[in-house]
Amino acid sequence: MYQDLRKDYWWPGMKFNVMQYVNKCLTCAQVKAEHQKPYGYVQTLEVPEWKWEHITMDFITKLPLTAKRHDTIWVIVVRLTKSAHFLPIRETYTSERLSELFVKEIITRHGVPVSIVTAYHPQTNGQSERTIQTLEDMLRACIIDFGGSWDDHLPLVEFSYNNSYHASIGMPPYEALYGRRCRKPVCWGGVGQKEVGSKAAVIELTEKLQLVKARMKAAQDRQKSYADKRRRPIEFEVGDQVLLKFSPWKEVIRFRKRGKLSLRFIGPFRIIARVGKVAYRLDLPDELSGIHPTFHISHLRKCLVDDVAYVPLNDIEVDERLNYIEEPVAIVDTKEKQLRNKMIRQVKVQWKHRKGFEATWETEDEMKRLYPHLFET
Template sequence: VIVDRLTKSAHFLPMREDDSMDKLTKRYLKEVLTRHGIPISIISDRDPMFASNFWRAFQKALGTRLDMSTAYHPYHASIKAAPFEVLYGRKCRSPVCWAEVEDAQLIGPEIIQETTEKIVEIKKRLQAAHDRQKSYADVRRKPLEFQFDDKVMLKVSPWKGVVRFGKRGKLNPRYIGPFKLLAKVGTIAYRLELPQQLSRAHSTFHVCNLKKFTIVYH
């Protein structure tokens, strides 16, 4: 799934987990670049494909900046407008509201001014939505920090499809570990020392997926 951060328009490209990087690149060129041009930046998860040397070199050659999100901690915002209207600068005419959509007669300078004003307004709405969500999260968030010598448990749910732990469904453990902390990344993430069986996954995790390891004596 590829989503434009400004307009929220999306492309859904059918891909298999074992598809090659060559196939991903061809789909990307055909479905995204030929329609929308070269993006300034791309935010993605830390899938091995997106973190590969080829993908990094390919985007660097295009002049696109790659930003990797913190593992398993996405967020969404609202633009308060239909993606079609934001992307094309007009409402979508459909059988349901055919008469409500008029053909706008705009010349070049007017189109540029109107588009610029819409972009400014959308950015304001995105920032407002982001600030609002952050304020909600700050109220619920409990300050959680670990010391360098601490060991932590890792929440299992993000690992679905990456590795199995012998049991499935309700019998699957909620946390695995303990794992040694290697470093703090920014203010909300930590890098862990993972065993070989988890080598396919990125080792940096948001603090919400960790809890301190404690020994219970009976």
């Protein structure tokens, strides 16, 4: 804009005035990508005092469907000892079903945790993400070497992971959890009676936990120093206007409506309170009443637009994590499609996604796998 104007006009401070004008454009602020360092220094979590009191959890979805009808892995990691449980589940499990599984597999063995850090917590230091990377690599290797379904190899993968050396704690998770190395089938050394409950064993376990916590603190400080070099500080005041970043699901592309061309930011919204060092509470409209109003600073962008410049969100349906919700409502029609070598059945599905979206033709087998409740009636 400045290059176009300077050909015919000039006034003192012209370039600065043009920059201010562009910064106040709501459309530009909502769609332009960020090319600067992200906001907010890393705020590391405190090192836990005891085992299985503080955990993280995440889900690996969209895996190949196995013979046992599993397509998702629930990854649960202990923050102190780094020991993990990998639970095969289905993506369609309800929260009640997951709660029952959590009680059966975790609480009955280790007790009730004090805190749970989920995948959308912005300060996990990549704990769950790094574990998931390792798990996926191990599953790929098992499938290549042994074949079969991935859930058949999951118990041995968990055993191998928990008995592998971790640099952040300086020992395998099993040793950090139980105070001694696990007896592996590769070498059955040390067979015989062992004294487990001696005073020396308790002292050794306590010393190892102190060593683990010291190594974790050093690893966190090292990770923080690396991450902060690629970040920049910023602070907002109560009453400031900000834009909120949200991420549409990739499946939105199937609707041929926006998809990748969706807005990067929505708003503006007014800050009503500061929560901690790197989080703020926003005054969200009624359309977003189901979303928790506190957000990390990395999800916010400063907005210089006037208060009256507000785009309503009546036509957008998002969940509590600011994702588009893809949910089929009903099957309105069926047909058969002839391919080169076979005939496939298709169903026309009406989606509850965004107002005005038309129904789409989908493969019947795929819809039965993902949404079996549509075919019950």
